[in-house]
Amino acid sequence: MAKIHVTTKINGEPIEFLCDPSETMLDALRNELGLTGSKEGCGSGDCGACSITLDDRLVCSCLMLAAEAEGKEINTIEGMAEGENLHPLQEKFLEEAALQCGICTPGMLVAAKALLDQNPNPTETEVRFWLAGNLCRCTGYDKIIRAVLDTAAEMREAAQ
Amino acid sequence: MSESENKWIGKNTIRPDGADKVTGRAAFAADANMPGMIWGKVLRSPHAHAVIKGIDTSKAEALPGVKAVVTATDIIDFPVDTPVPLGIQDMRWMTRNVMAREKALFHGHPIAAVAAMSEAIAAEACKLIEVDYEVLPHAIEIDDALADDAPILHDFIEFDGKPSNIAGTLEHTKGDVEAGFAEADVIIERDFTTRPVHQGYIEPHACLVSVAPDDKTTIWSSSQGQFMVRAMTALLTGIPQSSIRAIPAEIGGGFGGKTIVYLETLATILAKKSGLPVKMVMTREEVMRASGPTSGSKSTVKIGAKKDGTITAAEGFYWLQAGGLPGSPIRGAAGCALAPYDIPNGHTFGYDVVCNRSKVAVYRAPGAPIGAFGVECVLDELAEELGMDPLDLRLKNAAKEGTKAVHGPTYPVMGYAESLEAAKVHDHYKAPLGPNQGRGVASGFWFNAGGESSAQVNITEDGNVVVTTGHPDIGGSRAGIANICAELLGIDYRRVSVLIGDTATVGFSNLTGGSRVLFASSMVVTESTNNVIGTLCELAAKIWDIDPEAVTWENGEARPAGANAGQFPPLTLEELAARANETGGPIGAGSQLNTAGAEGGFGTHICDVEVDQELGIVRVLRYTVLQDVGRAVHPAYVEGQMQGGAVQAIGWALNEEYVYDKDGRVDNPGFLDYRMPVASDMPMIDTYIIEIPNPKHPQGVRGVGEVPLVPGLAAVRNAIYDALGIRFNSLPMSPPVILDARNRKEAAE
Ligand code: FES
Numbered sequence: 041m042a043k044i045h046v047t048t049k050i051n052g053e054p055i056e057f058l059c060d061p062s063e064t065m066l067d068a069l070r071n072e073l074g075l076t077g078s079k080e081g082c083g084s085g086d087c088g089a090c091s092i093t094l095d096d097r098l099v100c101s102c103l104m105l106a107a108e109a110e111g112k113e114i115n116t117i118e119g120m121a122e123g124e125n126l127h128p129l130q131e132k133f134l135e136e137a138a139l140q141c142g143i144c145t146p147g148m149l150v151a152a153k154a155l156l157d158q159n160p161n162p163t164e165t166e167v168r169f170w171l172a173g174n175l176c177r178c179t180g181y182d183k184i185i186r187a188v189l190d191t192a193a194e195m196r197e198a199a200q
Numbered sequence: 201m202s203e204s205e206n207k208w209i210g211k212n213t214i215r216p217d218g219a220d221k222v223t224g225r226a227a228f229a230a231d232a233n234m235p236g237m238i239w240g241k242v243l244r245s246p247h248a249h250a251v252i253k254g255i256d257t258s259k260a261e262a263l264p265g266v267k268a269v270v271t272a273t274d275i276i277d278f279p280v281d282t283p284v285p286l287g288i289q290d291m292r293w294m295t296r297n298v299m300a301r302e303k304a305l306f307h308g309h310p311i312a313a314v315a316a317m318s319e320a321i322a323a324e325a326c327k328l329i330e331v332d333y334e335v336l337p338h339a340i341e342i343d344d345a346l347a348d349d350a351p352i353l354h355d356f357i358e359f360d361g362k363p364s365n366i367a368g369t370l371e372h373t374k375g376d377v378e379a380g381f382a383e384a385d386v387i388i389e390r391d392f393t394t395r396p397v398h399q400g401y402i403e404p405h406a407c408l409v410s411v412a413p414d415d416k417t418t419i420w421s422s423s424q425g426q427f428m429v430r431a432m433t434a435l436l437t438g439i440p441q442s443s444i445r446a447i448p449a450e451i452g453g454g455f456g457g458k459t460i461v462y463l464e465t466l467a468t469i470l471a472k473k474s475g476l477p478v479k480m481v482m483t484r485e486e487v488m489r490a491s492g493p494t495s496g497s498k499s500t501v502k503i504g505a506k507k508d509g510t511i512t513a514a515e516g517f518y519w520l521q522a523g524g525l526p527g528s529p530i531r532g533a534a535g536c537a538l539a540p541y542d543i544p545n546g547h548t549f550g551y552d553v554v555c556n557r558s559k560v561a562v563y564r565a566p567g568a569p570i571g572a573f574g575v576e577c578v579l580d581e582l583a584e585e586l587g588m589d590p591l592d593l594r595l596k597n598a599a600k601e602g603t604k605a606v607h608g609p610t611y612p613v614m615g616y617a618e619s620l621e622a623a624k625v626h627d628h629y630k631a632p633l634g635p636n637q638g639r640g641v642a643s644g645f646w647f648n649a650g651g652e653s654s655a656q657v658n659i660t661e662d663g664n665v666v667v668t669t670g671h672p673d674i675g676g677s678r679a680g681i682a683n684i685c686a687e688l689l690g691i692d693y694r695r696v697s698v699l700i701g702d703t704a705t706v707g708f709s710n711l712t713g714g715s716r717v718l719f720a721s722s723m724v725v726t727e728s729t730n731n732v733i734g735t736l737c738e739l740a741a742k743i744w745d746i747d748p749e750a751v752t753w754e755n756g757e758a759r760p761a762g763a764n765a766g767q768f769p770p771l772t773l774e775e776l777a778a779r780a781n782e783t784g785g786p787i788g789a790g791s792q793l794n795t796a797g798a799e800g801g802f803g804t805h806i807c808d809v810e811v812d813q814e815l816g817i818v819r820v821l822r823y824t825v826l827q828d829v830g831r832a833v834h835p836a837y838v839e840g841q842m843q844g845g846a847v848q849a850i851g852w853a854l855n856e857e858y859v860y861d862k863d864g865r866v867d868n869p870g871f872l873d874y875r876m877p878v879a880s881d882m883p884m885i886d887t888y889i890i891e892i893p894n895p896k897h898p899q900g901v902r903g904v905g906e907v908p909l910v911p912g913l914a915a916v917r918n919a920i921y922d923a924l925g926i927r928f929n930s931l932p933m934s935p936p937v938i939l940d941a942r943n944r945k946e947a948a949e
C-alpha cells in the first residue's frame with residue numbers, strides 16, 4: 041500500500057511524515073514521530089489518554105487518521121511546557137498530587153488546557169463534564185478537578 | 201519524632217518523577233522501541249471451553265514477514281499433580297494461563313503467538329493458524345459451575361471424592377458458633393452476590409524483549425514487580441534468572457492486575473526464536489477478555505447479637521470465581537470479613553470455584569471487599585433491628601489492641617475504633633439529607649504485608665543522594681522515600697533522587713502489592729541511610745582526628761560532640777563527599793531485609809446518595825473516607841490512595857460488570873460498555889487521616905492503599921437502603937436493577 045505524505049505543524053514546528061492510509065494520528069505520533077507522550081488506553085475514543093488538539097479543537101488522536109493532519113496544526117503534551125517553564129496546569133498537577141501512576145496525565149492536561157483556553161472560569165461541574173471523556177482509575181478525580189480549578193483561579197489572577 | 205520536628209516527613213513534596221510525568225517524557229511499557237524490533241500478536245480462543253486437539257501453524261509460518269511462532273509446546277510445562285508455588289501463584293496455573301495447554305478455558309485464552317515485521321502481518325498470520333477444537337459446554341456463573349451436571353473444567357480436581365469445580369477451600373474458626381448463636385437475641389442471615397470487576401488500569405499490558413544468541417535477555421515491561429517478571433519468565437522459558445534483566449517501565453496503573461506475566465514469556469520465546477527484539481501490546485479488548493479481573497462471588501452471612509448490640513457469633517460462607525484456573529482470593533474474603541470485630545465465636549469458610557472466565561488476578565485488597573460486603577450489610581440491618589446507630593453497633597464490637605481476630609492474629613495497637621469515633625463526630629455524619637437521599641456507613645480491613653525489599657543509598661561526589669529501590673512506583677511511593685531519606689540526612693528533599701532499579705542493579709525485592717511498598721522500602725532505605733550517616737561521621741572523625749563516637753549528624757552536617765563540641769567547624773555533606781577519596785572512598789550503603797511487622801489497616805466510610813426515582817440512577821452526593829494510616833509520610837498521596845480506592849468501590853457497587861453472551865463470550869470488552877466511574881459521576885472525596893503510628897516501623901508506617909476499597913461496596917448499598925428502603929444484596933446496583941426493585945416495591949405497596 042502506498043504511503044501518504046503529510047505536511048503539518050506539530051507543537052508549532054512544521055513537520056512532514058509518511059503514513060499508511062489507515063494509520064491513526066496516535067500511531068503516527070507514537071511510532072513515526074517518536075512523540076510517545078500521547079497514550080493509548082483504549083483505541084476507541086473512550087479513555088482520552090490520547091488527547092491532542094487539532095486546530096485548537098480537542099480530539100482523541102486514536103479516532104483520527106494521520107492523513108487528516110494535512111495542513112492542520114496539532115498540539116500534544118510535548119508542546120505544553122514552554123522551554124523549561126511548565127504550563128501552570130502542569131505545575132499545579134505536581135503541587136497538588138493530581139496524578140498517581142501518571143498514564144492519564146498527558147491526556148488530562150491537554151484536555152484541561154483546551155478547556156481553560158476557551159473558558160478561563162469554569163465551575164466544578166463544567167470541569168467534571170469536560171473531563172468526563174478522560175478516564176483516571178487511580179485518583180478518583182478529586183485532586184485533578186481541584187488542580188484544574190485552582191490553576192484557572194491563579195491564571196485569572198495573573199491575567200489581571 | 202514529633203510533627204514539629206519533621207522537616208519533610210508529613211510534607212507534600214513534589215514527586216521525583218513529577219516533571220517527567222506531566223511533560224509526556226515518562227516512559228511506560230508501550231513507549232519503548234529497539235532497532236530491528238518486530239511485533240508480536242496473540243491468537244486467542246474463540247470458545248469459552250474446548251479441548252485443543254491440534255494446532256497447525258505451517259500456513260502462518262509461511263506468510264512473508266513472519267519471523268516466529270510460539271505454541272504451548274515451546275513453554276515449560278509444570279504437571280498438574282505437583283505444586284510449584286511462586287509467591288501466591290502456582291506455576292502449574294501460570295503456564296496454562298499464558299498459553300492454553302490441554303484445553304482452552306475461556307474466550308480469549310491464548311492459543312498461539314506470532315512475531316512478524318509489522319503488527320498487521322502478525323495479526324494476519326494469527327488468522328492462518330488452524331486449530332482443531334472440540335467445543336465443550338461451559339460454566340460461567342458460580343451456580344453453573346456447582347450444578348450437579350456442570351461441565352468439569354479439570355479432571356484432576358476432586359472435591360468430596362468426586363470430580364468437581366471446587367478447587368480449594370479455606371476456613372477460619374474461633375470459639376463455638378452454635379453456642380454463640382444460641383446466646384443471641386437477634387440473628388440475621390442473608391445471601392449476597394457480587395460480580396467480577398476488572399482492575400481497570402488505563403495502561404494495557406505491554407512489553408519489549410530482546411534475547412541475544414547467548415540467551416542474555418532484556419525485558420522492558422510494566423509490572424508490579426520486575427523480580428516477578430524475571431522469576432516467572434525464567435521458570436516458563438528455562439533461561440536462568442541470572443541471564444534475564446527485567447527493567448521496570450513506568451507503570452500505568454496495576455491495582456494488583458500486573459502481579460503476574462501475560463506477554464513477557466511469549467515475547468521472550470518469540471525473540472529467542474526470531475533473533476530479533478519483539479514488542480507486544482495488548483488491545484483494550486484483550487485486556488478485558490483475558491487479564492484480571494477479581495472474582496465474582498456469592499456468600500451467606502449470619503450474625504447474632506444480644507439486645508445491647510454485643511455480637512455473640514458470626515458466620516460467613518463465600519464462593520469465589522477463580523476463572524479457568526484455581527486461585528481465587530478466598531483468603532482475603534474469609535480472612536478480612538470479620539476482622540474489624542471482636543467476636544467471641546466466629547467461623548468463615550471460602551470455596552475456590554473454577555469456571556470458564558479469564559483467570560482472576562489480584563485486585564486491591566483481593567477478596568476483602570467481597571468478605572466485607574455481606575458482613576457490613578448484615579450489620580446495617582442488625583443496627584436497625586436493634587434500634588442502634590450503625591456506627592455505635594460497630595463501636596460496641598470494634599476490635600482493639602489485644603483482640604484475637606477470627607482469622608488468627610492478636611492485634612497490636614491500631615486505630616479502628618478511632619475511625620468510627622471520628623466518623624461519628626464528622627460534619628458529614630450530621631449533615632441534613634433531602635428527599636430521595638440516604639446515608640450509609642461501612643468499615644473494612646486489609647492484612648497489609650511486609651516481605652523482601654532491597655535498597656541502595658549512594659552519596660554522589662558532589663554531595664547529593666541517589667536512592668535505588670526495587671519496587672515499581674505505582675502511586676507516588678518515590679515521593680515518600682525522598683521525604684524519609686531527606687529527613688534522616690537533614691537535607692533538602694530535592695537533593696535526593698529516587699530511582700527504581702532493574703533486576704541487575706538492585707537486590708531482590710518482592711512485588712509492589714499488599715500495600716507493602718512504602719512500609720517495606722522505607723525500612724531498607726532507613727537502614728541504608730543510617731549506615732551512610734555512620735560512614736559520614738567516621739569520615740569527619742578521621743578529618744578531625746577524633747573518635748567516631750564523638751561525632752553527631754545534625755541538619756545535614758557532621759558536628760563534633762561531647763568533649764569536642766564546638767572544637768571544629770561542622771562538615772557538610774558536600775564537604776565530606778568532596779573529601780571522600782582521601783578519607784576512605786565511595787560513600788554508600790545497601791540494605792536487604794525480609795521485613796516484618798506490617799500490621800493490618802482499618803477504615804470506615806460514610807456515603808450519601810440520591811436516587812433518581814425515574815431513571816434509577818444513583819448519584820453519590822458526598823463521600824468521606826476515614827482511615828488509620830499509621831504515619832502519612834506524604835499526606836497528599838495518602839489521600840490519593842483513599843480517594844482512588846473509594847471511587848473504585850463506588851464503580852464496583854453501582855455499575856461495573858461483565859456481560860456474557862450465551863456462548864460464554866464477554867459482550868462488553870471496552871470502556872464504553874464496561875462502565876467505570878468518570879469525572880462527572882463523582883463528588884469530591886473527603887479524607888480523614890488518622891495517625892496511630894505502627895510501633896514496628898521506624899516511621900510508624902502502615903499500608904494504606906488497599907483498605908479504602910474494602911468498605912465502599914456496603915457503604916453505597918447501605919446509603920441506597922436509607923434513601924429507598926430497599927436492601928440490595930446483589931451488585932451492581934445499576935439503573936435497571938434499581939428501577940426494577942423500585943417498581944416491584946411500588947406494586948407491592
Ligand atoms: S486511546 Fe484514544 S480515547 Fe482511549
Ligand code: FES
Nearest residue numbers: 140141144176178
Ligand atoms: S493517575 Fe493513574 S490513571 Fe490517572
